Amino acid sequence: MAEQARYEELIRQFSAFGAVKREMGRMMPSDCPAGSAAVLTLLGRYGDMRMSRLSELLAVDMSVTSRHVAHVVERGWIERSPDPADRRSRILGLTPAGQALLDQLSRRTCLMLSERLGDWSDEEVAQLTALMARLRASFDDTRAHGPEPRPPAPPVLEQTTRTPAITT
Amino acid sequence: MAEQARYEELIRQFSAFGAVKREMGRMMPSDCPAGSAAVLTLLGRYGDMRMSRLSELLAVDMSVTSRHVAHVVERGWIERSPDPADRRSRILGLTPAGQALLDQLSRRTCLMLSERLGDWSDEEVAQLTALMARLRASFDDTRAHGPEPRPPAPPVLEQTTRTPAITT
DNA sequence: TATTGTTATACTCTATAACTATA
DNA sequence: TATAGTTATAGAGTATAACAATA
Numbered sequence: 165m166a167e168q169a170r171y172e173e174l175i176r177q178f179s180a181f182g183a184v185k186r187e188m189g190r191m192m193p194s195d196c197p198a199g200s201a202a203v204l205t206l207l208g209r210y211g212d213m214r215m216s217r218l219s220e221l222l223a224v225d226m227s228v229t230s231r232h233v234a235h236v237v238e239r240g241w242i243e244r245s246p247d248p249a250d251r252r253s254r255i256l257g258l259t260p261a262g263q264a265l266l267d268q269l270s271r272r273t274c275l276m277l278s279e280r281l282g283d284w285s286d287e288e289v290a291q292l293t294a295l296m297a298r299l300r301a302s303f304d305d306t307r308a309h310g311p312e313p314r315p316p317a318p319p320v321l322e323q324t325t326r327t328p329a330i331t332t
Numbered sequence: 333m334a335e336q337a338r339y340e341e342l343i344r345q346f347s348a349f350g351a352v353k354r355e356m357g358r359m360m361p362s363d364c365p366a367g368s369a370a371v372l373t374l375l376g377r378y379g380d381m382r383m384s385r386l387s388e389l390l391a392v393d394m395s396v397t398s399r400h401v402a403h404v405v406e407r408g409w410i411e412r413s414p415d416p417a418d419r420r421s422r423i424l425g426l427t428p429a430g431q432a433l434l435d436q437l438s439r440r441t442c443l444m445l446s447e448r449l450g451d452w453s454d455e456e457v458a459q460l461t462a463l464m465a466r467l468r469a470s471f472d473d474t475r476a477h478g479p480e481p482r483p484p485a486p487p488v489l490e491q492t493t494r495t496p497a498i499t500t
Numbered sequence: 501t502a503t504t505g506t507t508a509t510a511c512t513c514t515a516t517a518a519c520t521a522t523a
Numbered sequence: 524t525a526t527a528g529t530t531a532t533a534g535a536g537t538a539t540a541a542c543a544a545t546a
Contacts, residue, residue, distance in 0.1 A: 166446075166449070166452065166453075166454040166457040166458070167454070168438075168442050170454060170457045170458060170461070171441070171442040171445045171446065171449075171457070172438060172442060173458075173461045174445065174457055174460065174461045174464075175356075175373075175441055175442075175445070176373065176377070177460075177461050177464035177465055177468070178352070178353065178356065178464075179366075179370050179373070180391065180464075180465075180468050181349065181353075181464060181467075181468065182391070182392075182513090182514095183391035183392075183468060183471065183472075184346070184467060184468055184471050185346065185349075186391075186514080186515095187471050188343075188346065189535090197534090197535060197536085198347075198535080198536085199535075199536065199537095202347050205343075205344065205347070209344075214504085214505095215504070215505060216503095216504070216505085223348065223350070223351035223354075224350075224351075224536085224537070224538085225537070225538055225539085226504080226505065226506090227505085227506075227507080227537085227538070227539080227540090228536070228537055228538075229505095230505065230506055230507080231506090231507090231536090231537095232536090234506085250503095250504075250545080250546075251544085251545060251546085252503075252504040252505065252543095252544060252545045252546070253503095253504055253505075253545095254504095254505090270336075270340060273339070273343055274336050274339040274340060274343075277339045277342065277343070278339065280470050280471055281339075281467075281470055283470075284466075284470070286335070286338060288463070289338045289339070289342055290338060290341075291459070291463060292342065292345075292460075292463040292464070292467065293338070293341045293342045293345050295456070295459060295460040295463065296342075296345035296346075296348075296349060296460070297345055297348075298452075299349075299352060299449075299460065300345070300348050300349065300351060300352055302448050302449055302451075302452070303351065303352050303355050303448055304351075350536090350537095354537075354538095357512090365511090365512060365513085366512080366513085367512075367513065382527080382528095383527070383528060383529095384526095384527065384528085392513085392514070392515085393514075393515055393516085394527080394528065394529090395514085395515070395516080395517090395528085395529075395530080396513070396514055396515075397528095398528060398529055398530080399513090399514095399529090399530090400513090402529085415527095418522080418523075418526095418527075419521085419522060419523085420520095420521060420522045420523070420526075420527045420528065421522090421526095421527055421528075422527095422528090
């Protein structure tokens with residue numbers, strides 16, 4: 165358990181991290197903003213999937229995912245094939261062009277990192293990666309209970325990423 | 333020096349970090365979005381300063397800083413006093429109300445972190461902080477040379493944060 | 501009725517470029 | 524002429540809410 169001052173320092177670094185993000189964003193092709201790249205990356209890593217799963221992985225609302233996907237489909241980088249299990253849904257998958265773009269982006273960003281982090285040891289890079297992964301996990305874990313001290317009754321709802329229905 | 337796969341993992345964590353950022357943002361008062369909070373935090377930490385310095389610390393264009401500052405001034409959280417050294421400029425400083433808000437925000441975000449990171453040791457929090465600080469430094473360092481292989485003639489310009497003049 | 505996904509709308513953050521007022 | 528700061532405009536990312544099609 166850390167002290168207040170530790171947390172304040174951490175928060176400042178969170179805030180400053182935006183500069184790194186933007187710097188990385190500047191080297192994306194103008195046609196393929198960060199949101200599109202994230203879609204390609206996740207499809208490349210986890211294989212074909214539906215919108216809802218992609219939304220979970222992106223950790224954004226499905227409406228946002230829908231827009232990103234539309235942008236990427238328009239450019240022919242992914243395609244939507246019918247989902248035999250549910251006709252409301254479609255399966256998203258990389259096209260060859262999408263795979264090629266993904267490979268190129270991956271090479272480019274790795275090259276940039278190897279320039280910027282040239283004096284980092286392999287262990288340091290691994291450490292930062294692990295800590296950021298754990299950070300995200302710590303936030304995910306507690307998202308379920310959230311602000312409420314104790315959830316009155318652990319909701320057994322399936323976790324969904326769509327915009328909540330009107331609770332009237 | 334790390335391998336390609338290490339960098340790819342790191343990049344994925346960068347991308348996923350957005351979820352943490354948004355989660356933190358959700359607990360800000362509606363009147364005080366993240367940009368405003370950053371202004372208050374930096375003024376609290378480094379004391380009174382001019383726009384240009386604040387821009388550097390925020391690592392955004394001065395036009396962006398100008399808008400954030402205007403928003404915060406409107407709400408009475410900071411004030412602009414004349415700069416005796418340069419009448420084009422003004423000195424930004426927290427008002428008592430701004431200081432009070434800052435204190436409140438700080439307590440609130442630290443409380444949230446202590447909930448989310450309750451099972452992190454003090455050392456782990458410090459480690460993540462240090463690595464993120466170093467990350468930012470690594471990006472800053474190389475921003476000067478940037479994309480160009482070798483700068484034709486190391487520009488001895490003062491570093492400025494304003495929108496570059498038309499280079500015609 | 502409930503769920504998957506889409507679209508319309510609105511808000512935040514950001515950068516570029518043009519403008520002002522001082523240096 | 525150059526710099527400090529402002530403003531207008533545009534683009535990316537996000538969330539909420541209403542909607543269509545299917546379960």
